[in-house]
Amino acid sequence: MSDSSSKLLVPLHVKYIQSLGESKDDLMYHLTAHLRMNAIYWGLTALTIMGHKDALDREEMIDFVMSCWDDEAGAFGAHPDHDAHLHATLSAIQILIIQDALDRVDVDRVVKFILSLQQPSGVFAGDQWGEVDTRFLYCAVNALSLLGRLHELDADKTVGYIRQCRNFDGGFGAVAGAESHAAMVTVCTATLAILDRLDEIDQATLGWWLAERQLPNGGLNGRPEKLEDVCYSYWVLSAMAILKKVPWIDAEKLIAFILSAQDPEHGGIADRPGDQPDVFHTHFGVAGLSLLGYRGLEDLDPVYCMPAKIIERMGLRKDWEALPRRVE
Template sequence: MSFAGLLDFARKDIDIPASSPRNLLKDVHSQFIHQYQADHNSYMYIMSEHLRVSGIYWCVNAMDLSKDLEKMPSQEIIEYVKTCRNSDGGYGPAPGHDSHILHTLCAVQTLLIFGETIDSETSNEIASYVKSLQQEDGSFVGDIAGEIDTRFTMCSLATCHLINRPNTLNIQKAIEFIMRCYNTDGGFGTRPGSESHAGQVYCCVGSLAITGRLEEINRDRTAEWLAFRQCESGGLNGRPEKLPDVCYSWWVLASLAILGRLDFIDEKKMKRFIFACQDDETGGFADRPGDCADPFHTVFGIAALSLFGDETLEPVDPIFCMTKRSLGKLSIL
């Protein structure tokens, strides 16, 4: 870390370089994603097998949001995703890897973005896998490792909604668990008693929205906690005393959009930060200005700009982080 970097770390914010991009460089991002996805020999591609299906969803979704989906090799990707499915009904990150709810949701999202129909038998098997993850207290584990996290509740509810099997799960118990993770500051944590974190707020608010239970929380209190994530630079952090990061533009903004409180954020400053995270040479977004771009921050940077109504992008659904076009009548808001 450079000396300037150390200073930023101490004050928990960054300065936006004057030379940073000031508008959306859509075309270089499509190139970045396309190359990233196509180059199967790159170091990054080979090293990312443990999160491949999620990576595919980030790339496919970024292209769909950018109105460039037709540039992706749809048949090749669909076939690959299907080979990641296991006999337990779930999907792993790559063929031969154990199922995980994160990859199961990303697989379903990817297939739907390409307009694939998931047949009834497959949907039943996916639903039975997701059901096997729910615990006695209503919480969810992500896989056989057994870690409990409110992220897995959101992924489970979202998966069952997208395959039209919402009643597979014990919704009442799932919501009771979510509400045990609701903190007095308005945020949510990973488990009861855990500190509030923007990623978990998104997952819990999303879970309440999917199940039609948003009235369980004080919207303004939660929205205020989210609005306090905005730093002087305009960027958003995940929790107090942390540096801003472009992926939180999505977790925080989408939560505010679901709550109907997007105006709690200074949009102009926010956009300035997001634009500055773009790499104007290679394309793609980094977590912060000047860092290395990757597909994860690229999709969430683009999705955040779509939430602000950028007309060059497809409108995004704040709950499912997919285009409203691909969701069709599966949209809730």
């Protein structure tokens, strides 16, 4: 392995994330407007885990988040003038908590918006247009917990829907009847952790299914017969950390795979070696390294996907597992 891929290139990744907001004239900047709020959360969280939270301007970030407020809905959209959505709303809440600016939020209105999206089955729609997915269910439960309003949720109905999504292999799908997928496994596992209902999981079977996601090159895939992808370093590991199964995979091989997907010239992490980096995979690559105990990184909480010290300060920290800090 070359020197450039044997360690995390923190200064380059910081510069890469800083550069993302400087390309407002690029077509790609506008084509990704629907992900802007999420991208800011990914970038800020990665920077915070790497110890460079202040690399982006705090006030400019807070102003942008508040410019995405949808006053008619009482929640946040992904970009100014976009409709409110659960995913963007969760990202906005997470950004404002990391930046110690949650007092800018009309919590009562946001909670009303979130609860209005729960369907009779217990699942949540992402927005007024009605698409349902266990990811949106997680966004709702995560946000309500962060806002201190989890007691207003119909938890039994929520857990009941997750139970419908559980499959024979121990995993969970996007909707009832859908195949198991690592991202949905994590959102369902994290939701059950927040609700103190991990008893709903067949932990031995699911732990085996998650461990089977590791391929010979060390990378993880999202479901059987698929290619490895750096983002699953989080989507698989977070569930394994919650279930205390991280030692079931080869951590050193996974670390090597994540580091090999770095761009040694311009920074950023791609889905796999040789591809174009992006902020999504940069965030989840750094997140995976944190969950593996990579030296020099702050702890990431696998339930909330936020800096663990913030979650602990809020009194929400769950008991989870990380490997001992790795010596480079």
